[in-house]
Amino acid sequence: MSEYTYQEPKEAVFDKPTQLITRGQCVVVRLPSELTKMVVLGQGKLVNLGKFGTFCSDEVVGYPFGQSFEILEDNKVKPIGALLQTHDEPEDAEYDNATDELIRNLASSENNQQIINIGTKIQKMTTAEIEELKETGGAGVGKQIIEKIIASHDAFDKKTVFSQEKYLKRKQQKYLRRFTIDYAGPSQVLQFYYQKDPSRVLDMSEESLGMMMNLANVRQGGKYLLVDETGGVVLYAMMERMRGEGMIVVAHENEHPNHSVMAHSNYSDELIDSVVKPINWLQFFDPEEEKIGWTDFPQDIIDGMTGSKRQQYYRRKRRATDVNHAINLVESGNFDALIVATTLHMPSLVEKVLEKVGGSRPMVFYSQFKETLVQTQHVMAKDLRVLAPTIFETRVRPYQTIPGRIHPVMSMRGFGGYLLWATRVFPKEGITAVGRGIVRKENRKKQKIEALDELSGAPTEESTPEV
Amino acid sequence: MSFTAYKDTIEEGDFVFCWISREIIKPIHVKAGEVLGTRFGIFSHDDMIGSLYGAQISSAKGYGFIHLLHPSPELWTLSLPHRTQIVYTPDSSYITQRLGITVGTRVIEAGTGSASFSHSFARTIGREGKLFTYEFHEPRYVEAKQELEEHGLTNVEITHRDVCNGGFEIEENGASKDIRANAVFLDLPSPWTAIPNLSSVISKDSRVGVCCFSPCIEQVTKTVEALMAHGWSSIEMVEVSAKRWEARKQMVRRVDDAVERLRDVKRRKDAGIQRRKDDIAREALEGTEPSIGDKRPASETPQPEEKTKETGFNPFGKGVRVRDGDPQWEWINVSKVESDIKSHTSYLTFAYMDPNIRVVNPVEEVAEIIA
Ligand SMILES: C[S@@+](CC[C@H](N)C(=O)[O-])C[C@H]1O[C@@H](n2cnc3c(N)ncnc32)[C@H](O)[C@@H]1O
Numbered sequence: 001m002s003e004y005t006y007q008e009p010k011e012a013v014f015d016k017p018t019q020l021i022t023r024g025q026c027v028v029v030r031l032p033s034e035l036t037k038m039v040v041l042g043q044g045k046l047v048n049l050g051k052f053g054t055f056c057s058d059e060v061v062g063y064p065f066g067q068s069f070e071i072l073e074d075n076k077v078k079p080i081g082a083l084l085q086t087h088d089e090p091e092d093a094e095y096d097n098a099t100d101e102l103i104r105n106l107a108s109s110e111n112n113q114q115i116i117n118i119g120t121k122i123q124k125m126t127t128a129e130i131e132e133l134k135e136t137g138g139a140g141v142g143k144q145i146i147e148k149i150i151a152s153h154d155a156f157d158k159k160t161v162f163s164q165e166k167y168l169k170r171k172q173q174k175y176l177r178r179f180t181i182d183y184a185g186p187s188q189v190l191q192f193y194y195q196k197d198p199s200r201v202l203d204m205s206e207e208s209l210g211m212m213m214n215l216a217n218v219r220q221g222g223k224y225l226l227v228d229e230t231g232g233v234v235l236y237a238m239m240e241r242m243r244g245e246g247m248i249v250v251a252h253e254n255e256h257p258n259h260s261v262m263a264h265s266n267y268s269d270e271l272i273d274s275v276v277k278p279i280n281w282l283q284f285f286d287p288e289e290e291k292i293g294w295t296d297f298p299q300d301i302i303d304g305m306t307g308s309k310r311q312q313y314y315r316r317k318r319r320a321t322d323v324n325h326a327i328n329l330v331e332s333g334n335f336d337a338l339i340v341a342t343t344l345h346m347p348s349l350v351e352k353v354l355e356k357v358g359g360s361r362p363m364v365f366y367s368q369f370k371e372t373l374v375q376t377q378h379v380m381a382k383d384l385r386v387l388a389p390t391i392f393e394t395r396v397r398p399y400q401t402i403p404g405r406i407h408p409v410m411s412m413r414g415f416g417g418y419l420l421w422a423t424r425v426f427p428k429e430g431i432t433a434v435g436r437g438i439v440r441k442e443n444r445k446k447q448k449i450e451a452l453d454e455l456s457g458a459p460t461e462e463s464t465p466e467v
Numbered sequence: 468m469s470f471t472a473y474k475d476t477i478e479e480g481d482f483v484f485c486w487i488s489r490e491i492i493k494p495i496h497v498k499a500g501e502v503l504g505t506r507f508g509i510f511s512h513d514d515m516i517g518s519l520y521g522a523q524i525s526s527a528k529g530y531g532f533i534h535l536l537h538p539s540p541e542l543w544t545l546s547l548p549h550r551t552q553i554v555y556t557p558d559s560s561y562i563t564q565r566l567g568i569t570v571g572t573r574v575i576e577a578g579t580g581s582a583s584f585s586h587s588f589a590r591t592i593g594r595e596g597k598l599f600t601y602e603f604h605e606p607r608y609v610e611a612k613q614e615l616e617e618h619g620l621t622n623v624e625i626t627h628r629d630v631c632n633g634g635f636e637i638e639e640n641g642a643s644k645d646i647r648a649n650a651v652f653l654d655l656p657s658p659w660t661a662i663p664n665l666s667s668v669i670s671k672d673s674r675v676g677v678c679c680f681s682p683c684i685e686q687v688t689k690t691v692e693a694l695m696a697h698g699w700s701s702i703e704m705v706e707v708s709a710k711r712w713e714a715r716k717q718m719v720r721r722v723d724d725a726v727e728r729l730r731d732v733k734r735r736k737d738a739g740i741q742r743r744k745d746d747i748a749r750e751a752l753e754g755t756e757p758s759i760g761d762k763r764p765a766s767e768t769p770q771p772e773e774k775t776k777e778t779g780f781n782p783f784g785k786g787v788r789v790r791d792g793d794p795q796w797e798w799i800n801v802s803k804v805e806s807d808i809k810s811h812t813s814y815l816t817f818a819y820m821d822p823n824i825r826v827v828n829p830v831e832e833v834a835e836i837i838a
Pocket residue numbers: 551552553554555577578579580581582583584585601602603604607628629630631632654655656
């Protein structure tokens with residue numbers, strides 16, 4: 001009988017393991033090439049990594065996240081030190097020559113010296129020493145493979161140190177049966193989808209995601225209004241920063257919101273349901289029409305229902321409660337932040353939803369296109385309910401991090417999106433808008449000019465109160 | 468409570484960030500009877516009490532206006548008293564995201580400096596998290612300690628210490644405190660001398676991430692060498708560049724209109740020449756000499772206010788002061804990068820320590836036997 005009893009959504013607890021690799025969990029398998037794979041560690045389940053081999057899920061359970069492994073025979077693994085970090089760099093000769101040239105120009109004599117040094121040092125190594133290096137891994141891992149390569153590569157010592165290392169990294173990528181298990185956090189999930197198809201996550205970079213979370217002041221216990229077209233990456237990042245405490249109303253344009261990413265989050269459905277309150281735009285803008293009228297049936301009637309009828313009854317009751325609850329949340333407004341990552345037309349969206357944001361709370365809009373945010377910023381600039389709209393672009397530039405040979409990597413992703421940050425405010429009564437500024441009737445002319453200066457971004461005089 | 472949860476109405480004693488302009492945000496504690504003097508006027512605290520956060524209030528004389536904002540770590544970063552260089556939001560938010568810092572994370576930070584990042588950390592790690600922050604400069608330590616207390620950041624513990632020489636351990640009742648940090652942020656001149664002291668204070672049973680924040684490449688080199696020597700791996704240095712864009716308007720000036728204007732100028736010039744010819748002809752006919760100084764009749768002399776104005780076809784408002792966005796003209800929305808960009812803050816060197824141990828979980832083993 002108990003399976004038919006309707007239960008109010010219970011207070012779900014955040015109890016997912018974030019430090020230890022645990023059975024049943026979805027995790028990220030990272031290969032030396034930095035390619036990643038999402039895997040659920042089912043009991044006894046074999047994980048196939050193609051040319052890197054196959055391992056049994058049970059073998060990695062109990063280790064902390066970040067642990068690297070080498071695949072042995074019989075789907076077994078052995079824990080090892082970390083993998084070498086590499087960047088996906090083109091493997092063509094022209095590129096090699098260009099980078100080698102760069103290095104030569106930087107320090108040619110020192111470079112040649114180093115070639116000899118490394119060559120002789122390695123050749124003097126015994127196999128036991130190399131084995132030991134392999135065991136300890138860490139900083140030595142880069143050099144450990146040199147021995148094997150040197151032995152079969154006559155011209156090796158004629159290469160510059162730089163190309164030697166690159167060569168070795170490639171060998172490691174190609175031949176070593178190694179992998180790392182990472183926590184499937186929002187950054188990792190973002191990276192995974194980004195590799196598959198950047199447009200799925202609206203080209204969003206990790207730095208844009210992190211900046212969104214901070215600018216929107218996302219934290220434990222907050223109540224947020226979210227529009228998310230990244231498949232739930234933004235939602236997941238927010239959930240992590242709230243740890244199951246607080247509320248996220250997710251406005252969407254379909255029958256159900258698309259949160260497919262949450263499947264990797266390892267949250268229980270109860271936890272997700274207790275935090276995430278979906279509402280479609282029709283319900284959002286037409287609340288009275290869309291509220292579902294509901295009165296409980298008398299208990300004796302419920303008791304008299306057949307199993308499937310009763311189940312249906314409780315399902316309908318649940319839906320009515322959820323929909324009405326979400327509508328009520330939106331009607332009462334006063335959200336702690338508005339967070340938007342959408343392809344809907346933002347300049348018209350912002351005017352319609354900003355009333356729902358509480359006083360002095362942040363609004364953060366993400367777009368892959370700056371132009372969209374520019375249009376939105378112009379709309380905001382005319383709206384006295386918005387303070388200081390600002391567009392940010394942040395880009396992380398990775399470097400080749402080898403002491404003595406530090407330089408930016410030769411190619412990096414050029415995009416990663418833009419953010420528009422603003423604060424919701426309440427204009428003083430009796431003040432009317434002209435452009436971005438404000439006008440008091442007796443002082444209209446002077447202020448009008450200032451207001452328009454403000455709009456134009458011209459440096460305002462110190463005595464101009466900025467709005 | 469102000470930095471940890473929002474409230475709606477301002478009460479006596481509350482912390483309010485008075486937004487005067489983008490450059491000037493004044494954090495104040497509201498006290499009945501007091502005033503805030505700005506160059507835009509004097510604002511009474513009494514007017515603030517009972518107002519909503521986000522409200523706009525006017526100065527005593529009614530001309531100036533300010534907004535009353537709620538504290539947040541990001542606004543604090545924009546308004547705090549600088550004791551040192553500080554970490555700004557594009558860097559701090561990326562470091563937080565990349566190191567996976569969320570509710571419950573235990574973080575080590577040295578040095579505290581102006582506590583810009585400390586406020587951001589404190590917000591993100593929540594009640595269950597803990598920030599251990601260290602500062603060796605005594606006056607800065609004292610100021611930061613008072614500030615953190617005043618701001619109610621109870622999840623932050625500040626220690627007066629030189630972490631390079633004295634390490635990170637904290638004595639409590641004769642024993643070493645269990646710090647077990649999951650993440651470390653080092654913003655001091657020689658992180659490589661602090662790195663060796665980390666091993667006793669970082670978590671032994673989970674992956675630990677570190678980020679060292681240094682402006683010079685020489686510092687990065689020494690840091691990377693120290694990280695390698697002390698067992699840190701996955702070392703990668705990156706740089707965050709951040710730009711701010713301003714929305715602007717550009718007038719739509721069509722070449723057809725430019726052509727039309729030229730035509731119009733020419734037409735009027737020709738008309739002028741013709742008129743002069745006619746004048747000369749008339750003068751010759753009437754036998755009067757045109758005066759040398761003023762070749763044109765008085766009626767043709769432009770009026771003073773018209774001097775700058777172009778008469779005739781004037782599609783681009785030449786000579787008129789046109790405000791951007793004036794609806795008399797056509798505009799497109801454009802953007803321009805802010806005039807001075809912070810093109811380099813610091814290099815961020817990330818690395819990780821993997822414990823390389825397996826934890827046998829008894830519950831799991833039992834579950835296995837039952838299954
Ligand atoms: C650039 S500031 C840190 C700014 C800080 N991250 C912020 O966002 O406000 C560096 C601080 O580290 C302190 N410091 C330098 N060496 C130190 C050491 N060995 N131990 C503790 N603090 C140190 C300095 O006194 C200075 O206040």
